[in-house]
Structure formats: structure tokens, C-alpha cells
Amino acid sequence: MSVRGLGPDAGPKAGPDAKAGGDISIREVTKIYDPDGIHVVAVERCSLEIAAGEFLVVVGPSGCGKTSLLNVLAGFEDLTDGEILLDGKPIAAPGRPVEPGSDRIVVFQNGALFPWKTVLENIVYGPMVQRRRELGRARQAARNLLAQVGLEGIEGSYPAELSSGVQRRVEILRALINEPRVMLLDEPFRGLDAVAKSVMHQFLLDLFERTRLTMFFITHDLDEAIFLGDRVVVMTTRPCCPKLVLQVNLPRPRDHRALGDTRFLELKRAALEAVHEEALKAFRAGERELA
Amino acid sequence: MGISFKRWVTNPDSWGAVASIFGFVLLWYVLTAVLRLPRFDKLPDPVAVVTAWLSPNPPDGLSIFTSVYYMDILYSVVRVLVSFALATVLGVGLGLLLGWSRVFFDYAFPLVETLRPIPPIAWIPLAVLVLPTTEMGVIFITFIAAFFATVLNTLLGVQSIDQVYFRAAKCLGSRPWDVFRHVVIPGSLPAIFTGLQVAMGVAWISLVAGEMISGQAGLGYLIYEDYSNLQFVNIVIGMLTLGLLGYGSSALVRLAGKRLMTWESRRRGVGA
Numbered sequence: 039m040s041v042r043g044l045g046p047d048a049g050p051k052a053g054p055d056a057k058a059g060g061d062i063s064i065r066e067v068t069k070i071y072d073p074d075g076i077h078v079v080a081v082e083r084c085s086l087e088i089a090a091g092e093f094l095v096v097v098g099p100s101g102c103g104k105t106s107l108l109n110v111l112a113g114f115e116d117l118t119d120g121e122i123l124l125d126g127k128p129i130a131a132p133g134r135p136v137e138p139g140s141d142r143i144v145v146f147q148n149g150a151l152f153p154w155k156t157v158l159e160n161i162v163y164g165p166m167v168q169r170r171r172e173l174g175r176a177r178q179a180a181r182n183l184l185a186q187v188g189l190e191g192i193e194g195s196y197p198a199e200l201s202s203g204v205q206r207r208v209e210i211l212r213a214l215i216n217e218p219r220v221m222l223l224d225e226p227f228r229g230l231d232a233v234a235k236s237v238m239h240q241f242l243l244d245l246f247e248r249t250r251l252t253m254f255f256i257t258h259d260l261d262e263a264i265f266l267g268d269r270v271v272v273m274t275t276r277p278c279c280p281k282l283v284l285q286v287n288l289p290r291p292r293d294h295r296a297l298g299d300t301r302f303l304e305l306k307r308a309a310l311e312a313v314h315e316e317a318l319k320a321f322r323a324g325e326r327e328l329a
Numbered sequence: 330m331g332i333s334f335k336r337w338v339t340n341p342d343s344w345g346a347v348a349s350i351f352g353f354v355l356l357w358y359v360l361t362a363v364l365r366l367p368r369f370d371k372l373p374d375p376v377a378v379v380t381a382w383l384s385p386n387p388p389d390g391l392s393i394f395t396s397v398y399y400m401d402i403l404y405s406v407v408r409v410l411v412s413f414a415l416a417t418v419l420g421v422g423l424g425l426l427l428g429w430s431r432v433f434f435d436y437a438f439p440l441v442e443t444l445r446p447i448p449p450i451a452w453i454p455l456a457v458l459v460l461p462t463t464e465m466g467v468i469f470i471t472f473i474a475a476f477f478a479t480v481l482n483t484l485l486g487v488q489s490i491d492q493v494y495f496r497a498a499k500c501l502g503s504r505p506w507d508v509f510r511h512v513v514i515p516g517s518l519p520a521i522f523t524g525l526q527v528a529m530g531v532a533w534i535s536l537v538a539g540e541m542i543s544g545q546a547g548l549g550y551l552i553y554e555d556y557s558n559l560q561f562v563n564i565v566i567g568m569l570t571l572g573l574l575g576y577g578s579s580a581l582v583r584l585a586g587k588r589l590m591t592w593e594s595r596r597r598g599v600g601a
């Protein structure tokens with residue numbers, strides 16, 4: 039019952055973990071919002087295969103439907119058409135409401151640590167409500183996690199006492215302790231300053247090296263996308279579906295030097311072109327709507 | 330509680346409070362003892378009130394040395410405490426339920442909103458007719474407005490919780506009861522305590538109305554009695570005692586809130 043690949047807490051149960059895996063199959067997914075009869079097609083016939091242990095980054099103009107896709111994946115919204123499989127089992131299909139679950143945990147855009155719980159209480163929340171292990175052991179696991187990322191000493195603090203960078207890291211640990219198969223991150227580092235952001239990137243890359251969890255990471259920052267991802271998917275403007283898929287062949291483990299690599303710059307050029315094209319389309323569509 | 334008298338005295342923030350109280354007493358003195366304006370000359374001046382209040386042998390039979398004074402205080406305090414406790418338990422319970430269940434809200438909210446604006450005094454005849462004892466009537470009158478203040482604030486508290494916490498809780502594997510316990514209750518606690526502050530104040534206000542009409546003892550009864558006996562000094566003593574008790578009980582509610590919501594007082598700077 040430990041976090042895969044994280045430290046000595048691995049215990050006797052380590053080894054081929056039954057819960058390992060985490061490949062996602064998004065098949066022809068369509069999501070239409072229908073508020074007051076106005077059709078908003080947020081996602082249309084979007085197909086995407088994500089391999090277990092892959093770091094997939096989704097970029098696209100704002101409002102294109104990235105969060106909608108994530109919400110369907112997470113089980114917050116039902117989908118209109120298509121299906122999504124997680125390790126071969128359907129987790130979303132039209133007309134069949136699916137519950138969110140701790141196998142795919144979301145890290146939210148603006149942070150969702152419970153303000154009324156301390157750091158430690160936040161991190162052990164998942165194990166506590168799932169009654170997967172005794173609270174004392176969950177606390178110890180939480181302390182180990184914090185120590186491994188150099189955040190010891192903040193167990194008793196409330197989120198509001200911490201900087202937003204530390205809050206984001208704690209929120210990621212709160213997800214991780216549940217051994218999810220997939221992490222769904224919706225622009226998690228938006229609003230952080232450049233320095234905090236680069237700390238977060240290193241933090242996330244380190245975690246990824248150790249855990250190899252499947253990551254579904256949304257951003258609109260191209261540098262971030264290429265620096266972090268194994269693959270970068272550029273989405274079309276609304277309705278959202280993949281426009282361009284870039285394989286990022288930069289070696290791991292990566293550090294900031296990757297940012298100067300010529301391959302990095304080439305990828306960025308290609309991504310920039312695709313994003314720019316879609317942004318222009320979104321802009322023209324906006325003008326048409328106003329006209 | 331935690332603040333020593335010395336710190337309070339040396340803190341410039343408390344001078345304003347002292348100044349305003351002093352100004353009020355001065356105005357009272359000038360109006361009643363110095364100027365003796367036409368409609369104010371029947372009012373006792375502050376010196377007369379304080380002298381009677383602290384006198385072992387008060388002319389009108391009421392001071393800190395008389396047992397009747399403490400009997401009245403005791404009656405009023407017990408009534409307020411019982412009513413406030415009922416309002417807290419029932420009001421928070423109903424408010425949480427209204428905020429938690431859409432269906433229950435649709436059924437019950439219109440009824441709550443219809444009953445809520447009825448002033449406590451308007452309930453007096455019904456309370457006297459229906460409830461078996463006068464004491465229960467007084468408690469009911471004291472309770473009713475405090476109850477609605479608690480219900481409404483609790484409901485608003487639940488509704489003000491950011492949806493993202495519900496989603497996060499679900500992701501982490503919560504069952505409905507976990508969400509209720511770990512999101513709904515703590516998330517609405519700040520608003521609940523705002524409601525309880527209001528409720529405490531409203532309870533004292535309604536208590537006096539209830540005691541004046543159907544009570545047999547208590548500070549409201551004391552004021553009403555002494556009004557008929559034209560003992561104005563006693564009326565003012567009763568009023569000031571009510572004010573002090575109200576102030577003290579609100580402070581206790583605030584303190585309890587602070588104790589329960591440590592996260593609120595431990596924020597990092599402003600708006601961090």
C-alpha cells in the first residue's frame with residue numbers, strides 16, 4: 039500500500055502491483071453542453087490513446103474544451119457520445135453516469151486543498167475516507183512523502199499559511215498517496231511566477247521519474263508542455279479534438295538544459311505554428327459571433 | 330480572555346472604545362443632570378443609577394447586593410441559554426439539511442421563508458395558547474427568531490462552499506457522509522458562527538419581549554414591573570445589565586468560533 043517507487047515504505051506488498059497500468063483510451067468522445075437549448079459543442083469526436091506511464095500534455099487555445107475533456111475523464115460530467123476506457127474497462131459512456139474515483143485524481147487549476155484541514159490532514163484524507171489503511175500508517179506515509187520532497191515541518195500548517203507553490207506540491211502529494219492510475223492536472227501551475235513554476239516543473243519531473251504514473255496534463259504554456267511531456271497534443275479550437283501530436287524525443291531525466299536543446303526549439307516552432315493557427319481561428323470565430 | 334488588562338489598557342485600539350463609552354455617559358449626564366431638558370428631567374442621571382446599583386441599601390430595592398437582582402439575571406440567562414442551544418442544534422441541523430439536499434430544499438425552503446419574517450412578538454398569543462407552561466412560551470419566543478437567523482446563515486454557508494472542494498472530495502474517494510462531515514460542515518462553519526452571533530443578539534431582544542408579557546421573573550419582567558411602579562433607576566439598571574450580558578454572551582460565541590476555526594485566524598498575511 040505504498041506509493042509506487044517512492045521510498046522505503048514500499049513494504050512487503052511491493053512487486054507487480056495489481057493496480058499498476060493506467061492506459062487510457064479516449065474513443066470518439068463528444069461533449070455537448072446544452073444550457074437553455076444553446077448547443078455548446080465543447081469536445082467533438084476526440085480520440086486519443088494514452089499509454090500507461092506516459093506523460094501526455096494537452097495544449098490548446100483557452101476555451102477550446104480542454105477542461106471539458108478532463109471533466110469527462112474525471113467523472114465530473116457525463117459525455118454525450120463515445121467512450122473512455124481505463125485499462126480496458128469503460129469509465130465513461132453516454133447515459134451511464136460514472137462516479138469520480140481515486141484511480142484518477144484531479145489536481146485543479148486554482149487549487150483545492152481543504153482550507154480547514156492542515157497539510158497532514160489534507161494528505162491523509164484519501165486513505166482515511168477510503169479506509170484503505172489505518173490512520174497512523176497513513177500519517178506516517180504522508181510524513182515520508184513530505185520528507186522525500188523536502189517539505190518536512192509543514193505538517194501542521196493550514197494551506198493559507200503556505201505559498202501557492204508549496205500548496206500545489208502538497209495537493210499533488212495528496213493525490214499521489216492514493217496510488218492513482220492516472221493524474222489529471224488542469225493547468226496546475228497557472229498563476230505561479232517563473233521561479234515557482236520552474237521549481238514545480240522539477241518537482242513534477244522528479245515524481246514522474248519515480249512513479250511513472252500516467253499523466254494527463256493541460257496547459258497553454260508551450261515551453262512547459264514540451265519540457266514535461268512525452269507527447270504534446272495540440273487541440274483545435276472549439277470543438278476540441280487533436281490537431282497535431284508531437285512526440286517529444288528529449289531524453290529523461292530532464293532538467294533545465296533541455297530548454298536550450300535544438301530538438302526542443304524545433305518542437306516549439308512546430309507547436310507554436312499549430313497553436314497560432316488555432317488561436318487565429320478562435321479569434322475569427324469570436325469576431326463572427328460579435329458581428 | 331487571553332488578553333491581559335494591562336495590554337488592553339496600553340493598547341491604543343481600546344482607547345476609542347473607552348472614549349465612546351465615556352462620551353455616551355457624559356452626554357447622558359449633561360442631558361439629565363446639567364441641562365435638565367423638559368423631556369429628560371424624569372430620567373435618572375448616571376450618578377444616581379450607579380449609586381443605586383452599587384448600594385447595599387438601594388432606595389428602590391435593586392442593586393448588586395440584593396438577591397432579587399441575581400434571581401432576575403439567572404432567569405434571563407437560563408432562558409437565553411436554553412433557547413440559544415435549541416436554536417443552534419435545530420437551526421444548524423435544518424440549515425445543513427436545506428443546503429445539502431436539493432429535494433429537501435425545494436420542499437422546505439418556501440415554508441421557512443414564510444415563517445421567518447414573522448416577528449417574535451406576533452408569536453406570543455399562539456405560544457401562550459398552545460404551550461402548556463408560561464415558561465415554555467417565553468423560551469419559544471426567545472428561540473424563534475434566533476432559530477431562523479441560524480437556519481438562514483447555515484444555509485448560505487453551505488451554498489457558499491466552492492464546488493471544487495466537493496469535486497476534490499469525490500476524487501479522493503469520499504462517500505456522501507464523508508463529504509457532509511469533511512466539506513459541508515467545516516466549509517459552512519464561518520457562516521454558521523456569523524449566524525450564531527446574530528442569533529445570540531436576537532435571543533436577548535426577543536427574551537425581553539417574551540418576559541414582559543408572559544414571564545414571572547427575569548430582566549425583561551423587571552423592566553416592565555418597574556415601569557408600572559415608576560422606578561426609573563431600576564429600569565436603567567435592568568437595561569444596562571441586559572446590555573452587558575448581551576455583550577458578554579456574543580463575545581463567548583465569537584471565542585468559541587475562533588477556537589473551532591483555527592484555520593481562519595492563521596492566514597498568511599492578507600488574502601494569501
Ligand SMILES: Nc1ncnc2c1ncn2[C@@H]1O[C@H](COP(=O)(O)OP(=O)(O)O)[C@@H](O)[C@H]1O
Nearest residue numbers: 071073078080099100101102103104105106107
Ligand atoms: N458547464 C458548462 N455549461 C455550458 N458551457 C460550458 C460549461 N463548461 C464549459 N462550457 C463551455 O465549453 C467551452 C469549453 O470550455 P473549457 O472546457 O473550460 O475550455 P478550456 O479548458 O479549454 O479553456 C467554453 O466555450 C465554455 O464556455
Ligand SMILES: [Mg+2]
Nearest residue numbers: 101104105224
Ligand atoms: Mg480550462
